[in-house]
Amino acid sequence: MTNIQKNRIRNIKEEIREKKALLIYNPKNLYYLCGIEGFGAVGLLTSEKFTLFLNENDYELAADKNLAHEVRVEIYKKGIVKDTVKEGLKKGKISEIFVDNIYGEALRNLENVIGRRIEIYDVVERARMLKTDDEIENIRKACEIARKGIKLARKIYLSEKRISEHNLAAEIEYFMKRQGSEGTFEDGILLACGKNAAHIHAKPSDKIIDDAMLVDLGAKFSNYFSDFSRTFTERAEDNEVKKHAEFIENLERTCIDKIYTGMKISEISKFADKKIEENGFKLLHSLGHGVGLDVHELPNINNNSETEFAEHTVFTIEPGIYKANRFGIRFEDTCVIKNGKAKIL
Amino acid sequence: MTNIQKNRIRNIKEEIREKKALLIYNPKNLYYLCGIEGFGAVGLLTSEKFTLFLNENDYELAADKNLAHEVRVEIYKKGIVKDTVKEGLKKGKISEIFVDNIYGEALRNLENVIGRRIEIYDVVERARMLKTDDEIENIRKACEIARKGIKLARKIYLSEKRISEHNLAAEIEYFMKRQGSEGTFEDGILLACGKNAAHIHAKPSDKIIDDAMLVDLGAKFSNYFSDFSRTFTERAEDNEVKKHAEFIENLERTCIDKIYTGMKISEISKFADKKIEENGFKLLHSLGHGVGLDVHELPNINNNSETEFAEHTVFTIEPGIYKANRFGIRFEDTCVIKNGKAKIL
Numbered sequence: 001m002t003n004i005q006k007n008r009i010r011n012i013k014e015e016i017r018e019k020k021a022l023l024i025y026n027p028k029n030l031y032y033l034c035g036i037e038g039f040g041a042v043g044l045l046t047s048e049k050f051t052l053f054l055n056e057n058d059y060e061l062a063a064d065k066n067l068a069h070e071v072r073v074e075i076y077k078k079g080i081v082k083d084t085v086k087e088g089l090k091k092g093k094i095s096e097i098f099v100d101n102i103y104g105e106a107l108r109n110l111e112n113v114i115g116r117r118i119e120i121y122d123v124v125e126r127a128r129m130l131k132t133d134d135e136i137e138n139i140r141k142a143c144e145i146a147r148k149g150i151k152l153a154r155k156i157y158l159s160e161k162r163i164s165e166h167n168l169a170a171e172i173e174y175f176m177k178r179q180g181s182e183g184t185f186e187d188g189i190l191l192a193c194g195k196n197a198a199h200i201h202a203k204p205s206d207k208i209i210d211d212a213m214l215v216d217l218g219a220k221f222s223n224y225f226s227d228f229s230r231t232f233t234e235r236a237e238d239n240e241v242k243k244h245a246e247f248i249e250n251l252e253r254t255c256i257d258k259i260y261t262g263m264k265i266s267e268i269s270k271f272a273d274k275k276i277e278e279n280g281f282k283l284l285h286s287l288g289h290g291v292g293l294d295v296h297e298l299p300n301i302n303n304n305s306e307t308e309f310a311e312h313t314v315f316t317i318e319p320g321i322y323k324a325n326r327f328g329i330r331f332e333d334t335c336v337i338k339n340g341k342a343k344i345l
Numbered sequence: 346m347t348n349i350q351k352n353r354i355r356n357i358k359e360e361i362r363e364k365k366a367l368l369i370y371n372p373k374n375l376y377y378l379c380g381i382e383g384f385g386a387v388g389l390l391t392s393e394k395f396t397l398f399l400n401e402n403d404y405e406l407a408a409d410k411n412l413a414h415e416v417r418v419e420i421y422k423k424g425i426v427k428d429t430v431k432e433g434l435k436k437g438k439i440s441e442i443f444v445d446n447i448y449g450e451a452l453r454n455l456e457n458v459i460g461r462r463i464e465i466y467d468v469v470e471r472a473r474m475l476k477t478d479d480e481i482e483n484i485r486k487a488c489e490i491a492r493k494g495i496k497l498a499r500k501i502y503l504s505e506k507r508i509s510e511h512n513l514a515a516e517i518e519y520f521m522k523r524q525g526s527e528g529t530f531e532d533g534i535l536l537a538c539g540k541n542a543a544h545i546h547a548k549p550s551d552k553i554i555d556d557a558m559l560v561d562l563g564a565k566f567s568n569y570f571s572d573f574s575r576t577f578t579e580r581a582e583d584n585e586v587k588k589h590a591e592f593i594e595n596l597e598r599t600c601i602d603k604i605y606t607g608m609k610i611s612e613i614s615k616f617a618d619k620k621i622e623e624n625g626f627k628l629l630h631s632l633g634h635g636v637g638l639d640v641h642e643l644p645n646i647n648n649n650s651e652t653e654f655a656e657h658t659v660f661t662i663e664p665g666i667y668k669a670n671r672f673g674i675r676f677e678d679t680c681v682i683k684n685g686k687a688k689i690l
Contacts, residue, residue: 039545039630055629057543060669099449105465107449120450170522177515182548186531198402200384203527284400285384324405 015123019095021046026100028293029124082113129298130312142226143345145219149176153215157232165204181219189217197328212236214328225295227316229332241327252331255317259342265305281321288317313337360468364440366391371445373638374469427458474643475657487571488690490564494521498560502577510549526564534562542673557581559673570640572661574677586672597676600662604687610650626666633662658682
């Protein structure tokens, strides 16, 4: 267990404060805190201690991870989490219980077995917003691979006249894997040409690429993601598309240039919204999102955000416009805030 | 919109019964009911009607989908879902509200804006358990591709002596994509050799393959998944591993042979549990799970299941045993129940 992980646990313990308990089910939250992703693992964190319940096999595997001083590891048995929480409540060692963001059905089951209301508490997810230098370095490497993927996509887009969206996506995913990427998005990379790109989450089809092309891809390095989008217009049939793409590409850069430490996140989102509306479109999705152990994590970059950009926040900016049966345009970079300013990673 | 989709909507409407309303946020549930997967789409189903809220762009894209008679499509605006539900409650047209399985945080937000408790209702997920012939055909094609992937994995495993887990996984994923697969699991295929396979969800590492190898992969065809696991022992250093693998492979086939229409799901799970315990191990995960639009969907195949195997249920059987720092063994096939018996797809 690293000193960074020890610090993370200590910080969350402080946030939890006296007699409160946090149940952690999200494997990425557990990985963040102690470097372990056990199958079916559950964490129970109080201001006093951190108990990690692992299945028998993972319990043995964890033995050499040097967790002993910071984490109490127990073998998971059916009912053990419930019983531990109930005992804590009975003995007055726990007064309130929280859980990270599990599914509604799991939440209701948990409330039923424990017999009281449990609130969702995103304290670990919020801690994950601010990255350490090591995390930023991992994301930077994931960005490096993604950028090579974008470059290859562009090269094939310009040179191959008979390739389908699906097959181009397959080439890029394979290339990025061979460049060391551990994976990409859940549905693979998004890649669509012409009117197909009008779907915001267009999946690659068997259509032969013969028009403007939108590609949205990410790589993963040492468990950390990157996320980029580009729209290539060299082969666009419609000159309007080139004009709009130029507008969105400029807007993306302008947004990134404007971001500074302490700026309200909602401010940049409202700025982009306004610019897009002035151009006769609407921003139909968030302007961006945090990136890290998840492709989409905190902070949400939208008009309702109540957070500020802080040093070492890693996030994307991705303005996009879409016109049904015509086109889809999006530009996106993964950025970090350092020394007061946003810069592309 | 197909007749099958119309029937699905009609069936769910009947299940919902009078004055109840179901909010549908899961894109796969929406796709299942009306063939549309809009970005940020929400469905509101009552015994009377099905309203689909789509963003402006998807609204236009949906225009040619011929939804008109079965689905009322409205443009999504902030607050519109809440307002529609509140109006239904006020006018007495809705008496109770349910939602499909969203995250706890989203559930709590929804309860706050609507101002009453909302229960999770898995009525669409349960309907999805029983597949139509078309769905089974899609899954069969996904199985065909996955089986080719397994075959290639085995060929490379036997012939290439200097390939890493990561690079072998990359080759197989690329091959399956070129064979028409739309994607694989969220974390890519699972592939691990020797003691690495002792992690139940082992991700491919840079280790050169030089021992027994576990591969767990799936393909996706026309939105439907398949899921298979194999353990190759030809290069195993430990003869125990070969013996255990034979046991698990036989157990998997025996389980599949025993399953019949009307059998309690818990019964087969308990049978496998017992056999594995007799051999000195424990089954640390479910014996299997449903497969369809999700890799893991209903039914859960475990000791606590209260469902029975029914005609046209598609599911996997995947017994596995794991020994820390030694090995991991798992065999898995995707099956369907037809004419009273389970058969491998």
